[in-house]
Amino acid sequence: MxxxxxxxxxxxxLSLLLIAVPALMPENAxxxxxxxxxxxxYQTIDAEADPVKKTDMVVAFIKEKPESSLRAYxxxxxxxxxxxxxxxxxxxxxxxxxxxxxxxxxNDKTTIDALTYAYSSTGNLKGFTTYGEKTYAANPSPELAxxxxxxxxxxDNGAKFLQWGKKVPASSPxxxxxxxQMMRRTAGNEQDKYARECLKILPAAKKPEGMGxxxxxxxxxxSYATAYAVLGAxxxxxxxxxxxxxxxxxxxxxxxxxETAYYFLGMSxxxxxxxxxxxLNFAKAYLLKGSTSAQSKKYLDQLWSSSxxxxxxxxxxxxxxxQQEMK
Numbered sequence: 001m002x003x004x005x006x007x008x009x010x011x012x013x014l015s016l017l018l019i020a021v022p023a024l025m026p027e028n029a030x031x032x033x034x035x036x037x038x039x040x041x042y043q044t045i046d047a048e049a050d051p052v053k054k055t056d057m058v059v060a061f062i063k064e065k066p067e068s069s070l071r072a073y074x075x076x077x078x079x080x081x082x083x084x085x086x087x088x089x090x091x092x093x094x095x096x097x098x099x100x101x102x103x104x105x106x107n108d109k110t111t112i113d114a115l116t117y118a119y120s121s122t123g124n125l126k127g128f129t130t131y132g133e134k135t136y137a138a139n140p141s142p143e144l145a146x147x148x149x150x151x152x153x154x155x156d157n158g159a160k161f162l163q164w165g166k167k168v169p170a171s172s173p174x175x176x177x178x179x180x181q182m183m184r185r186t187a188g189n190e191q192d193k194y195a196r197e198c199l200k201i202l203p204a205a206k207k208p209e210g211m212g213x214x215x216x217x218x219x220x221x222x223s224y225a226t227a228y229a230v231l232g233a234x235x236x237x238x239x240x241x242x243x244x245x246x247x248x249x250x251x252x253x254x255x256x257x258x259e260t261a262y263y264f265l266g267m268s269x270x271x272x273x274x275x276x277x278x279x280l281n282f283a284k285a286y287l288l289k290g291s292t293s294a295q296s297k298k299y300l301d302q303l304w305s306s307s308x309x310x311x312x313x314x315x316x317x318x319x320x321x322x323q324q325e326m327k
Contacts, residue, residue, distance in 0.1 A: 033069035042070045046077045054081060055097040062104040079110040091118040095127070109138055125151045129160070142172040149178055158185050173208040176201060180223040183230060195230040198223055225255035229264075236264050236271075244268040256326065259290035266296060270303065279303050283322035 034042075045061060048054040058078045062071055078101055085094045098115045102108065116135040119127035132148045149164035162185065165178040179201070183194035202223055207216040232247035248265045251258060262285035269278035282303070285296035304315040 038065065038068060038070060042073060045074060051081055051085065051093055051097060054078070055100055059100055059104050066104075075105055075108065079108070082111055082114045086114055086117065089121070091121050094118040095122070095124075112138075120147070125155050129155070136167075140167075142167075142169055142174070146172060146174040146178060153181060161185065170201065173206060176205045176223065177208065177219065180219065180226065183223075184226060191230055192234050195227040195234075198227040199231075202227075221254040224253075225251045225258060225261075227251075228254070229258060229261045232261065232268075233264050236268050239271075241268045241272045245272065257288060259285045259288035259292055259296075262288070263292035263296050266299060270299070275303055275307065279318050280322055280325075283319045284326055287319065287322055287326065 041061065045054060045057040048057060055078065058074050061068075061074055065071070082094060082098065085097075094114050095118050098111045098118070101111055102115075105111065112131055112134045115131040116128065119125075119131060129148055129151050132144060132151070136144050136148065145164055145167035149161055149168060152160040152164060162182055165182050168175055168178045176198070179194055179198050183191060183198055186194060202220060205220070207213070211219075228247045228251035232244045232251055235241070235244035235247060245265060245268045248261045248268065251261045252265075255261075262281045266278045266281035266285060269275070269281060279300050282296040282300040285292050286300060287293075300318065301312055301315060304318065305312055308314065
């Protein structure tokens with residue numbers, strides 16, 4: 001939740017909390033709907049200055065008399081309390097009192113919005129997503145969808161991240177950020193779809209407000225590298241080795257330390273009967289000591305020995321060349 005557009009959204013949400021609650025007075029209610037004792041009790045509650053006591057009194061009244069015509073005025077009194085606490089940035093009290101109030105008014109939009117803001121402000125991701133989803137249901141916005149998606153990403157909840165990432169429209173400045181993450185967290189045809197979409201929008205993508213130039217360039221390079229690598233691996237799996245080589249070479253232009261790209265390049269050149277290129281890329285994958293390192297060394301030795309009468313003498317020259325090219 002670091003982008004400037006998201007920050008602006010929450011600032012607007014806070015301002016709405018501060019102005020949305022009118023100072024309602026019960027004189028407009030039908031007198032016969034409540035007793036004098038109830039009205040006096042309402043006045044006492046409304047005048048209570050202690051937030052905790054006031055909340056307890058409001059909750060107790062509504063539990064006892066849920067159909068009272070004074071209920072709307074008591075809810076408005078609590079909403080004004082929430083607005084005051086928001087202005088004071090007293091997030092912990094908003095959270096404790098807001099949750100208590102929602103036990104008798106579970107759909108109160110002012111309180112739900114305040115809890116969304118409070119949980120966001122305190123970095124409580126689980127609380128933020130819980131109430132953020134409710135705020136979004138009542139008032140959808142690209143900025144909130146993005147914030148919820150990123151929160152789920154930080155919570156390592158891939159399914160919910162994808163669900164909310166898909167709600168961020170292509171017109172949003174944060175779309176490329178979400179699209180890149182969706183591409184990295186899917187597989188098969190869906191991953192290919194996101195990779196192609198990423199390559200389509202990246203040339204015209206604009207840096208989100210609040211992101212530094214260096215971070216933006218690193219993200220763009222990472223997005224290009226991942227998208228080309230995804231399509232390269234997919235082309236290899238479908239037997240389109242020349243297309244795989246083109247995509248994987250493009251991927252390495254943006255990330256020259258991608259051992260998986262080198263591995264699939266080695267495999268693609270091998271299937272394309274370009275053995276020298278295959279061995280060189282297997283050597284690079286081996287040197288990076290990633291998940292494909294052992295298999296890459298095995299294939300490098302296999303290809304070298306098959307063209308050198310079963311001997312591995314000289315294979316170190318391929319590795320040395322790979323080291324030089326990767327400096």
